[in-house]
Amino acid sequence: MHRLTTWVGIMILLTTGLSSVDTEARRDVRTPKQKERLAQVQTIFLNAIALTDRGQRPADQLTELVSRRLREVGYTVVTSRDKPHDVMLKVKCEQRKIWQGTTRSGGDADLPDSPSRVWKGPACQLTYLLRGRNLGWRKEVRTDFVDAVKAAGKAKANDPGSYALAKLMQRLEEYDFPVLLTADWRQEERLLKVLDAPSSSPARRVKIVSQLGETFSAKAVPRLQAALKESDLEVAKAAAIALGNIGHRESIAALVEMLNTDNLDLRAAAVRGLGKVGALHGDVSIILPLLEALNTDDITLKTEVVWALGQLPDERAHEPLLALQRSLRHLRTSDRDSKEGKLWDAVSYSLKQIDRYDQVN
Numbered sequence: 001m002h003r004l005t006t007w008v009g010i011m012i013l014l015t016t017g018l019s020s021v022d023t024e025a026r027r028d029v030r031t032p033k034q035k036e037r038l039a040q041v042q043t044i045f046l047n048a049i050a051l052t053d054r055g056q057r058p059a060d061q062l063t064e065l066v067s068r069r070l071r072e073v074g075y076t077v078v079t080s081r082d083k084p085h086d087v088m089l090k091v092k093c094e095q096r097k098i099w100q101g102t103t104r105s106g107g108d109a110d111l112p113d114s115p116s117r118v119w120k121g122p123a124c125q126l127t128y129l130l131r132g133r134n135l136g137w138r139k140e141v142r143t144d145f146v147d148a149v150k151a152a153g154k155a156k157a158n159d160p161g162s163y164a165l166a167k168l169m170q171r172l173e174e175y176d177f178p179v180l181l182t183a184d185w186r187q188e189e190r191l192l193k194v195l196d197a198p199s200s201s202p203a204r205r206v207k208i209v210s211q212l213g214e215t216f217s218a219k220a221v222p223r224l225q226a227a228l229k230e231s232d233l234e235v236a237k238a239a240a241i242a243l244g245n246i247g248h249r250e251s252i253a254a255l256v257e258m259l260n261t262d263n264l265d266l267r268a269a270a271v272r273g274l275g276k277v278g279a280l281h282g283d284v285s286i287i288l289p290l291l292e293a294l295n296t297d298d299i300t301l302k303t304e305v306v307w308a309l310g311q312l313p314d315e316r317a318h319e320p321l322l323a324l325q326r327s328l329r330h331l332r333t334s335d336r337d338s339k340e341g342k343l344w345d346a347v348s349y350s351l352k353q354i355d356r357y358d359q360v361n
Contacts, residue, residue: 046089052161256289303346
């Protein structure tokens with residue numbers, strides 16, 4: 001039985017929690033003209049505000065920080081509304097957050113940088129307006145403390161407001177909002193240029209690769225395939241997962257080749273990417289390489305392989321998975337949070353997918 005089960009693969013792909021699918025759906029409400037304008041953004045009008053319990057503070061340092069970070073990825077920044085600009089970026093940093101608007105549900109609403117109604121401590125909110133219209137992109141960074149007065153007292157700082165703003169600026173220094181903006185605006189060529197810039201940190205390169213995958217960038221596929229062989233293992237792993245998200249069939253060969261590496265983490269990332277691409281296209285050529293990868297003593301890698309096999313049900317995986325399940329029958333309910341327990345869950349899921357496939361075929 002080698003019949004393709006594309007519809008099964010697609011349903012599994014949709015239910016495995018790819019938040020980027022929901023993000024993409026939201027972006028589709030933008031008009032073609034809006035998308036075109038965002039893709040051409042070069043000059044940003046920055047409107048920065050700093051607020052404390054004692055009122056508004058000068059935002060010069062905040063403006064300088066955000067401007068410098070935007071220039072790192074090649075944007076031009078102006079601080080006067082009267083100067084020509086393509087988009088307005090609003091950055092509001094507060095000692096005590098007062099924004100109480102609704103929070104998005106679904107998609108990436110539960111990500112650490114999504115706005116939270118329950119957070120009332122120090123926070124910086126970032127959003128942008130295109131020709132006066134808010135298109136729904138909103139990010140939020142927070143301190144690791146809720147009460148700035150107590151935190152400042154513990155740190156022996158005299159001014160809680162200044163202390164909170166300083167900590168927020170540290171967060172903005174670490175948070176790669178320029179890359180997130182560029183990805184949201186679909187400026188793929190800019191992202192690829194920054195990816196290859198000598199000044200880009202390893203963390204920024206990983207973030208760019210991940211964003212290219214989450215925005216399903218077809219233009220980035222050749223570069224991401226090359227990244228599979230980079231010496232930076234974190235970039236290579238991110239590239240494998242990104243290629244899986246993008247789902248181009250020609251990525252299968254490169255991901256299969258990656259399975260031959262000795263690095264277990266790289267192999268696990270390749271397996272994850274293969275499962276997504278193979279399921280999307282109903283390409284059963286991934287089954288034999290995955291079954292070979294199943295012959296490992298590493299439980300983490302084995303678990304990834306089992307999940308991948310469940311995304312594209314094929315009878316050739318049934319007996320190996322059944323044998324693996326038998327070997328795990330010694331597990332007790334109390335062991336289900338262990339690595340072996342997670343492997344048991346993966347095996348049970350994948351066997352059910354194969355059984356369902358048999359029932360409908």
